Each structure stands twice: as structure tokens, then as C-alpha cells.
Amino acid sequence: MFEEASEVFENMFKSSFPLTFIVFIPAVLILVSPLPAEAAHEFTVYRMQQYDLQGQPYGTRNAILNTEARTMEAEVLSRRCVIMRLADFSYDKYQKALRQSAGAVVITLPKNMSAVPQDIVQQFMELEPEMLATETIVPVYFAVEDDELMSIYTQTQTSSSSQGSLSAAEVLLHTATANGFQMVTSGAQSKAVSDWTITSLEGRLAGAGGEDLPTIVLVAHYDSFGVAPWLSYGADSNGSGVSMLLELARLFSKLYTYKRTHAGYNLLFFLSGGGKFNYQGTKRWLEENLDHTDSSLLQDNVAFVLCLDTLGNGDSLHLHVSKPPKEGTPQYTLLKELETVISSQFPDTKFSMVHKKINLADDVLAWEHERFGIRRLPAFTLSHLPSHRLAQRSSIMDVRPHVDVSKLSRNTKVVAEALARVIYNLTEKIIMFNPQQVQEEQLSAVVDWLTAQPRAAQLLDKDSSVVSTLEYHLTRYLKDVKRHYVKADKRDPEFVFYDQLKQTMNAYRVKPAIFDLLLAVCIASYLGLMYFTIQVRYCVPAHHQRVSSNTKLL
Structure with a gap:
């Protein structure tokens, strides 16, 4: 059969070679040519923050991407999707891509963020506020690395870096023969989310001995923040503060159950929403309790407000105040008791008071206690951070390994013991809480749960499982648990959130x-x-x- 076929082809070439060439060669080209452009890889991307706060826009303003991929090695980045790895990322490179009018920027992150070298983590933490400080038209995305995405990056990097060392003819030939990748997002352009609701939670333990009792308020905001909302897990800031507040609620609920230990203080616990957006939940809660009601614990005798923020690490504790407490006041007593408990029971831990006045000219308040200070309520924030400017308070790098549960347990013991000394007016060095009473396993479980999902305010509506679960935990220990809602004013909104924060991106192999x-x-x-x-x-x-x-x- 093959001999007969070969004779037929031989006769065809002998009889009419040009006609055979015209028919045969295109047929061969069609058979051996590659298939049409197909998706080389489909992966999830997380867009940079986009929000307005007090009328000021922040983050990226665009969400549509349909352009060819390049790496920073390419000489021309205009209208290209620039792919950067976290290990090679720098603010200068980022700004270079923006200056050259890049079509988009995609920053790839390793799967295991805890394995990233500490110097790279610290560098990126410090760059996140700068990336968000100004409005960016170019869409900026983050993607978690996998084998296929790294293969795309490697091929794109090889193509981009080879062009600078070739002659013009070689560049032309290389450009014509090389494979490229067209990066395309599946989502639409971002738009403002109307009537977004921020939820805060309140619960209380009523004191014994009358109605006009002093009130101690314990506060922690539960939302997280970072350069990309869907990657913001907020382990230390402020998963540690929320975990401590719930543990304090459990400890004091037991004391308030028995008559012998039912103290003459009201305890008010508040989990605020929108903390990373200038403490919008706390602001509205104060307005509701101080301006729009005649019966509120905040309108009566408030001993002090203690805000818990970033307490899951470090060997020091700092009490941040806007106004130093005066001697003889409950807040001064708490300050002294904190010093006493730390020096007597945890001598390796350093304690200090940090005084910073409230600057009303700033767009964003430094600490949550300043919201209370503006309303002339005595308040302070306890944190292991010496300054509000430290980058780990608002970073996607704040992941679960950043919380040391043993240190969080120690700090919880310090706060619980100091509060008990104030509440029960202890003059002797009596230990109210043994280390075993602070359940380290419970603290760890709450932090694990909080860091299992991102908690950016744009992702947590009133029906969120995070809000419902926090409400459930409060109802286990406290009475009169309530929800408080915040919506932006329609005429002059304090905050505006935008959608399209998580999309699917396709990398098409193209010529x-x-x-x-x-x-x-x-x-x-x-x-x-x-x-x-x-x-x-x-x-x-x-x-x-x-x-x-x-x-x-x-």
C-alpha cells in the first residue's frame, strides 16, 4: 500500500509540481501549525484597596486588565502588564512601572507567607502605606504563586530580558517567534458599593450595689487592613486584641456570677467595626450613646476606657494616652496596677506610658482611644507597639505566625490581674487570676479562627459569619448583647467602598x-x-x- 502511495505522490510531483506544491505545502502547514490561542493558566487575583475616606481617594481606581505580560527586565513597559515577584519587589521598580504608563501591575506572593525572609517582610510592610497613599489609575493585583504561574513568569522574564542584549534584526526575529501571554481579567469595572453597613457589637456585665455605678469600657476593633482586602488577615492587629477581649469577658463573667465576687463596677465590652477606617464604628457608637439617648452607661460615671490593640507578641507593653492620668483617678490606679503586676509577676516584660496628643488635623486618628478622648472620656490603648506608625498594624504580612500565643496569654493575664485589682480595690498583693485560669488553648483557637479568613471591613457585612460568630461568643458570657450599625451619609459620605476586589485572571498564550x-x-x-x-x-x-x-x- 505504501509503495502505491509513494508512486502516486511521485507521479503528482513529476506531472504538475507547482500545483502539487500549492496544495501540499499549505496542507502540511495547517496540520503542523499550533492550535489557536488558548488559556495557559487561570488563577485568582486580589486587587489593591480602593476606597474613599473623608472625601480623599486611596488605592487603585481601575479593575480592568487586557494587555500583554512583561517583567521589569523589559525596556518598554507602556501598556503592558508588569509581573513582579515579592522577592524582587521594590518601590522604585513599582514607581518605574507607573511612570512608564504600564497597563497593570501584578505582584506574585509565595504560598507560605510565613517562610518569607524577615527583611523582605519588613520592607514590604513599610511600602504598603506608600502604595496606598496616593490615587493610582493603573490596576494593581496580587496573586499567589503556583507552578503554572511561575512558569508564565519565567517565560515572560526570559523574553523580556533577552531583548536588551540583541541587535535590531535579532530583536525583530525574536519578537516574531517568541510566545507571549495576554493577561485578561474576567470582572467588570469597579463601582462604589451603596449602603454598605459596618457592624459593631456591645455586651455588658452589670455591677452590684445600685444604679449609679462607675463603668469600665473594654474595646477592640475586629476588622483587618492591608494593601489588598482579600489578603488582610490581621493576626496581631487586631486578632490578638479581639481574642484577649473575649477571654476577659469569660473570666469576669465567672466573677460576676457569684455574690461574693460581684463587684461594684459595670463592665462594658465593645467590638468595633471599621476600626481601620478611622474607627467609624466607635464614632457612631459614641454619637448614639452620648447624643441620641438619655439612658446609657457612657453618659454616667465612666471610670476609663481601655482599648486593646496588637497584643500578640513582643516583650514590652505600652500604654498610649492622649492626656496623662491624674493621681487619684481610676485611670491612674490602673496605670500603677499594670506597673505592679508586670514588675512582680513578669519582670522580663518592660512597661511604659507613651503620651501623644490628639492631632485633629490628621486625616486618620492614631489610636482608637482618641475617639473617646475627643468626647472627653478618659481612655488609653494598650499595645506591644511603641508607636502607631509601625507598619505591622496595617499589612497583609500580619499572618498567623506573627502571634505568639504564650505572650498573648501573658499579656491577657497582666490585663486581667490589673483590672481585678482596680475593680475590687485590692490593697494587698493578692493574685486574683492564676496562670491556669487564662485559657491559652481558647486564645489560640480564637486567633486561628480569626485568621482563617480575611476580615477587611469591605468584606464583612451585617450577615457575615465573622460578625455572627463574634456575637455568639459575646452572648455566652455577657448580657444585653446588641448590634450597632454604621452607614455612610449619602450627601457627604465619611467612607466609600468599591467592589471587584477579587477576580479571575486568564493568561492566554499568544503570538x-x-x-x-x-x-x-x-x-x-x-x-x-x-x-x-x-x-x-x-x-x-x-x-x-x-x-x-x-x-x-x-
Whole structure:
């Protein structure tokens, strides 16, 4: 059979070679040509923050991406999707891509963030506020690395870096033959989310001995923040503060159950929402309790407000105050009791008071206690951070390994013991809480649960499982648990959130546009050559044959 087929092809080539060439070669090209462009990889991307706060826009303003991929090694980045790895990321490179009018920026992150070297983590933490400080038109995305995405990056990097060392002809040939990747997002353009609700939770333990009892308020905001909402897990800030507040609620609920230990203080516990957006939940809660009601624990005798923020690490504790407490006041007593408990029971831990006045000219308040200070309520914030400017308070790098449960347990013991000394007016060095009474396993479980999902305020509506679960935990220990809602004013909104924060991106394997141009030139040349060959092979002999026939007739 094969011999017969070979004879047929041989006869075809002998009898009419140009015609066979025209038919056979295109058929071969069609058979061996690659399939049309197909998706090389589909992966999830997380967009940079986009929000307005007090009328000031922050983050990226765009969410649509449909452009060819490049890495920073390429000389031309204009209208290209620039892919950067976290290990190679720098603010100068980021700004270079923006200055060259890049079409988009995609920053890839390793799967295991806890394995990232500490110097890279610290560097990126410090860069996040700068990335968000100004409005950016270019869409900026983050993606978690996998094998296929890294393969795309490697191929794109090879293509981008080789162009700078080649001649013009080599660049043209390389551009025409190389494979590229077209990055396309599946989502639509971002738009403002109307009527978004921020939820806060309140619960209380009523004191014994009358109605006009002093009130101690314990506060922690539960939302997280970072350069990308869907990657903001907020382990230390403020998963540790929430975990401590719930543990304090459990400890004092037991004391308030028995008459012998039912103290003459009201305890008010408040989990605030929108903490990372200038403490919007606390602001509205104060307005409701101080301006719009006649019966509120905050309108009576408030001993002090203690805010818990970033308490899951470190070997020091700092009490941040806007106004130093005066001697003889409950807040001064708490300050002294904190010093006493730490020096007597945890001598390796350092304690200090940090005084910072409230700057009303700042767009964002430094600490949550300043919201209370503006309303002339005595308040302070306890944290292991010496300054509000430290980057770990608002970073996607604040993940679960950043919380040391043993240190969180120690700090919880310090706060519980100091509060008990104030509440029960202990003059002797009596230990109210043994270390075993603070359940380290419970603290760890709450932090694990909180860091299992992102808790950015844009992702937590009133029906969120995070809010419902926090409410359930409060109801286990406290009475009169209530929800408080915050919506932005429609005429002059304090905050505006936007959607399209999480999308699917497709990387399509494509040839560059110049490849189509060269292919068209080759096809035109081929057809021209075939036309010329046919003309020479068939038309010229026919002409000679007619001429010879006419000569014979003559």
C-alpha cells in the first residue's frame, strides 16, 4: 500500500509540481501549525484597596486588565502588564512601572507567607502605606504563586530580558517567534458599593450595689487592613486584641456570677467595626450613646476606657494616652496596677506610658482611644507597639505566625490581674487570676479562627459569619448583647467602598502582533511566487505552442 502511495505522490510531483506544491505545502502547514490561542493558566487575583475616606481617594481606581505580560527586565513597559515577584519587589521598580504608563501591575506572593525572609517582610510592610497613599489609575493585583504561574513568569522574564542584549534584526526575529501571554481579567469595572453597613457589637456585665455605678469600657476593633482586602488577615492587629477581649469577658463573667465576687463596677465590652477606617464604628457608637439617648452607661460615671490593640507578641507593653492620668483617678490606679503586676509577676516584660496628643488635623486618628478622648472620656490603648506608625498594624504580612500565643496569654493575664485589682480595690498583693485560669488553648483557637479568613471591613457585612460568630461568643458570657450599625451619609459620605476586589485572571498564550504582520508578508510572498511559477510553467509554453502553430500555417 505504501509503495502505491509513494508512486502516486511521485507521479503528482513529476506531472504538475507547482500545483502539487500549492496544495501540499499549505496542507502540511495547517496540520503542523499550533492550535489557536488558548488559556495557559487561570488563577485568582486580589486587587489593591480602593476606597474613599473623608472625601480623599486611596488605592487603585481601575479593575480592568487586557494587555500583554512583561517583567521589569523589559525596556518598554507602556501598556503592558508588569509581573513582579515579592522577592524582587521594590518601590522604585513599582514607581518605574507607573511612570512608564504600564497597563497593570501584578505582584506574585509565595504560598507560605510565613517562610518569607524577615527583611523582605519588613520592607514590604513599610511600602504598603506608600502604595496606598496616593490615587493610582493603573490596576494593581496580587496573586499567589503556583507552578503554572511561575512558569508564565519565567517565560515572560526570559523574553523580556533577552531583548536588551540583541541587535535590531535579532530583536525583530525574536519578537516574531517568541510566545507571549495576554493577561485578561474576567470582572467588570469597579463601582462604589451603596449602603454598605459596618457592624459593631456591645455586651455588658452589670455591677452590684445600685444604679449609679462607675463603668469600665473594654474595646477592640475586629476588622483587618492591608494593601489588598482579600489578603488582610490581621493576626496581631487586631486578632490578638479581639481574642484577649473575649477571654476577659469569660473570666469576669465567672466573677460576676457569684455574690461574693460581684463587684461594684459595670463592665462594658465593645467590638468595633471599621476600626481601620478611622474607627467609624466607635464614632457612631459614641454619637448614639452620648447624643441620641438619655439612658446609657457612657453618659454616667465612666471610670476609663481601655482599648486593646496588637497584643500578640513582643516583650514590652505600652500604654498610649492622649492626656496623662491624674493621681487619684481610676485611670491612674490602673496605670500603677499594670506597673505592679508586670514588675512582680513578669519582670522580663518592660512597661511604659507613651503620651501623644490628639492631632485633629490628621486625616486618620492614631489610636482608637482618641475617639473617646475627643468626647472627653478618659481612655488609653494598650499595645506591644511603641508607636502607631509601625507598619505591622496595617499589612497583609500580619499572618498567623506573627502571634505568639504564650505572650498573648501573658499579656491577657497582666490585663486581667490589673483590672481585678482596680475593680475590687485590692490593697494587698493578692493574685486574683492564676496562670491556669487564662485559657491559652481558647486564645489560640480564637486567633486561628480569626485568621482563617480575611476580615477587611469591605468584606464583612451585617450577615457575615465573622460578625455572627463574634456575637455568639459575646452572648455566652455577657448580657444585653446588641448590634450597632454604621452607614455612610449619602450627601457627604465619611467612607466609600468599591467592589471587584477579587477576580479571575486568564493568561492566554499568544503570538505578538508583529508575528501576524510577518506571517501576512510571508503568505503574500508565497502566493506571489506561486503565481509567477504557474505563469512560467503553463502560460509561456502555451504561448510558444501557439506561435509555432501559426508559423506552420504560414
